Amino acid sequence: MRIGSMWKDVSKSFFERPVTERYPFERHATPPRLRGLLHWDYTTCIGCGLCQKDCPAEAIEVEIVDRKAKLFNFTYHADRCTFCAQCVQSCNKGSLSLLHDEWELAALNKTPFCFAWHSPEPENIKE
Ligand code: SF4
Ligand code: SF4
Structure with missing residues (x-):
């Protein structure tokens, strides 16, 4: 590169954005269809296990604690998830969604990728 054209580029950069x-100091809004972290709505889940059965990455584990009381344990392994949204499609109750604004999932080890969620005991649910 010639010094002349280089100087032109350098001086231009002083005046242009x-x-x-x-x-991460400035962030744009993420598109609504972006597939981020899985969200589980315990209030509508019936513990059928379809999401676990259909997940191609074995990223979901559903454990029934008490079906009558609607108590379930839901484990989500985000490090295995391919964000394919098959579980969202499979859930007839609409209990699963992929959050479009939860996409910053980098970590130095695997621990933060395992989410263990539990449906609260009925007496602990505030109306
Ligand atoms: S498919 Fe839906 S209702 Fe069935 S266990 Fe999964 S989240 Fe719950
Ligand atoms: S988005 Fe796909 S890979 Fe991730 S948990 Fe759901 S079915 Fe499994």
Whole structure:
């Protein structure tokens, strides 16, 4: 590169806005259809286990604690999840969704990728 054209680019950069984004200090809204972290709605789940059966990545475990009392344990392994949304399709109760604004999932070890959720005891549910 000739010094002349290089100097032109350098001087131009002083007066123009940078093309790079100041992430993570500035963030854009994520598109509504972006597939991020799985969300489980314990209030509608019936513990049928279809999501676990259909998940191709074996990322979901559903454990029935007490079917009558609607108590379930739901374990989600985000490090196995391929964000294919098959579980969302399979759930007839609409209990699963992929959160479009929960996508920053990088971590230094596997621990933060395992989510163990439990439906609360009926007496602990606040109306
Ligand atoms: S498919 Fe839906 S209702 Fe059935 S266990 Fe999974 S989340 Fe619950
Ligand atoms: S999005 Fe796909 S890979 Fe992830 S838990 Fe659901 S079915 Fe499994």
